[in-house]
Amino acid sequence: MLDGPLDTMIKQLASLPGLGTRSARRIALHLLTRKDALMIPLSKSLRDAADAIKTCAICQTLDTADPCRICRDPARDRATICIVATVADVWAVERTGSFKGVYHVLGGVLSALDGVGPDQLTLSELVSRVQEGHAREIIIALPATVDGQSTAHVIADRLHGLPVTITRLAHGMPIGGELDYLDDGTIATALKSRARV
Amino acid sequence: MLDGPLDTMIKQLASLPGLGTRSARRIALHLLTRKDALMIPLSKSLRDAADAIKTCAICQTLDTADPCRICRDPARDRATICIVATVADVWAVERTGSFKGVYHVLGGVLSALDGVGPDQLTLSELVSRVQEGHAREIIIALPATVDGQSTAHVIADRLHGLPVTITRLAHGMPIGGELDYLDDGTIATALKSRARV
Numbered sequence: 001m002l003d004g005p006l007d008t009m010i011k012q013l014a015s016l017p018g019l020g021t022r023s024a025r026r027i028a029l030h031l032l033t034r035k036d037a038l039m040i041p042l043s044k045s046l047r048d049a050a051d052a053i054k055t056c057a058i059c060q061t062l063d064t065a066d067p068c069r070i071c072r073d074p075a076r077d078r079a080t081i082c083i084v085a086t087v088a089d090v091w092a093v094e095r096t097g098s099f100k101g102v103y104h105v106l107g108g109v110l111s112a113l114d115g116v117g118p119d120q121l122t123l124s125e126l127v128s129r130v131q132e133g134h135a136r137e138i139i140i141a142l143p144a145t146v147d148g149q150s151t152a153h154v155i156a157d158r159l160h161g162l163p164v165t166i167t168r169l170a171h172g173m174p175i176g177g178e179l180d181y182l183d184d185g186t187i188a189t190a191l192k193s194r195a196r197v
Numbered sequence: 198m199l200d201g202p203l204d205t206m207i208k209q210l211a212s213l214p215g216l217g218t219r220s221a222r223r224i225a226l227h228l229l230t231r232k233d234a235l236m237i238p239l240s241k242s243l244r245d246a247a248d249a250i251k252t253c254a255i256c257q258t259l260d261t262a263d264p265c266r267i268c269r270d271p272a273r274d275r276a277t278i279c280i281v282a283t284v285a286d287v288w289a290v291e292r293t294g295s296f297k298g299v300y301h302v303l304g305g306v307l308s309a310l311d312g313v314g315p316d317q318l319t320l321s322e323l324v325s326r327v328q329e330g331h332a333r334e335i336i337i338a339l340p341a342t343v344d345g346q347s348t349a350h351v352i353a354d355r356l357h358g359l360p361v362t363i364t365r366l367a368h369g370m371p372i373g374g375e376l377d378y379l380d381d382g383t384i385a386t387a388l389k390s391r392a393r394v
Contacts, residue, residue, distance in 0.1 A: 004261055005245040005246040005249045006261070008246075009243060012238060012242055016227060017220075017223050027214060028246070029285055031213075031243070031246075032250055032259055040243075042243055043241070045202060046206060046240035048202040049228075052202045064202070064203070
């Protein structure tokens with residue numbers, strides 16, 4: 001039934017994360033009934049974004065400028081580098097509006113299972129950056145998973161001997177969290193790191 | 198943080214059915230790391246499909262040709278018209294390979310809640326088609342919901358007096374279904390319409 005341009009489009013949509021053939025077909029029909037309002041504008045914005053978005057040579061985030069706006073912003077504190085796994089994590093921290101330093105996007109975390117070794121990450125770029133630069137504090141903001149923690153260890157190892165303080169995000173109860181829904185590890189960590197009120 | 202082309206693209210992706218801001222951001226990052234392999238080809242295929250896909254003037258399905266391939270196919274039986282709600286339903290029936298007639302896409306079902314009246318559907322096109330044509334059987338293949346059933350009643354009403362047999366899809370247990378997971382209505386219908394083995 002399907003052929004040519006429609007089939008190609010549905011296959012490409014189905015390859016996107018979180019989508020499958022069924023949802024891709026649903027999206028294709030939604031687009032085809034809104035050609036001028038959505039389908040052609042989306043085609044254009046995909047092309048525009050593909051042309052405009054670059055990887056920042058300093059922090060490896062994505063932006064329309066290289067170096068990115070954060071790295072060029074004179075108001076940001078270059079002495080504090082926050083290490084995150086992905087560009088999505090940069091956006092997540094930026095949305096909080098509570099961080100005024102700069103970033104370093106690792107490109108993932110080490111994972112024996114997924115075959116991600118140190119060479120697939122921007123570890124050596126990080127080390128050079130710390131060696132050259134004016135960094136005083138490195139905040140490790142990697143996922144609180146086994147892979148994230150072993151990556152944090154490797155980072156600490158690589159930066160050993162350099163004149164920087166290495167910190168990590170606090171562990172504990174999420175704001176709005178309920179004890180009954182938290183896993184044991186989080187409760188145990190929150191208890192251990194309890195603070196005076 | 199986000200701006201210009203990236204922001205536009207994420208907003209458009211987030212407006213697609215089944216997607217939200219978070220999944221749109223995830224898809225945007227996936228695309229931006231695969232510009233040549235996926236992002237630019239997807240932009241192109243959206244544009245190509247928007248240009249190539251038309252609505253068939255006879256059955257209202259979507260195809261690269263008008264009349265569509267099904268309506269033009271001399272091997273299809275024009276005397277049997279299958280009425281479906283959407284183009285996705287045409288594709289679903291075609292995937293089974295077990296229907297050799299032609300279709301009529303209603304464009305939805307009547308719904309007081311969603312404000313869909315007879316004028317939003319292709320009911321009058323269906324009536325003219327049956328009046329002019331060589332149709333002998335009309336198979337109603339609408340959703341087995343209250344709205345689908347009331348739409349089926351309206352169709353039967355409109356076609357009253359015309360020399361066609363009106364049938365509907367059988368109700369019963371889905372193939373592979375387990376009794377324990379079926380709703381009471383389906384079990385009751387399947388019992389009532391039981392067949393000799």
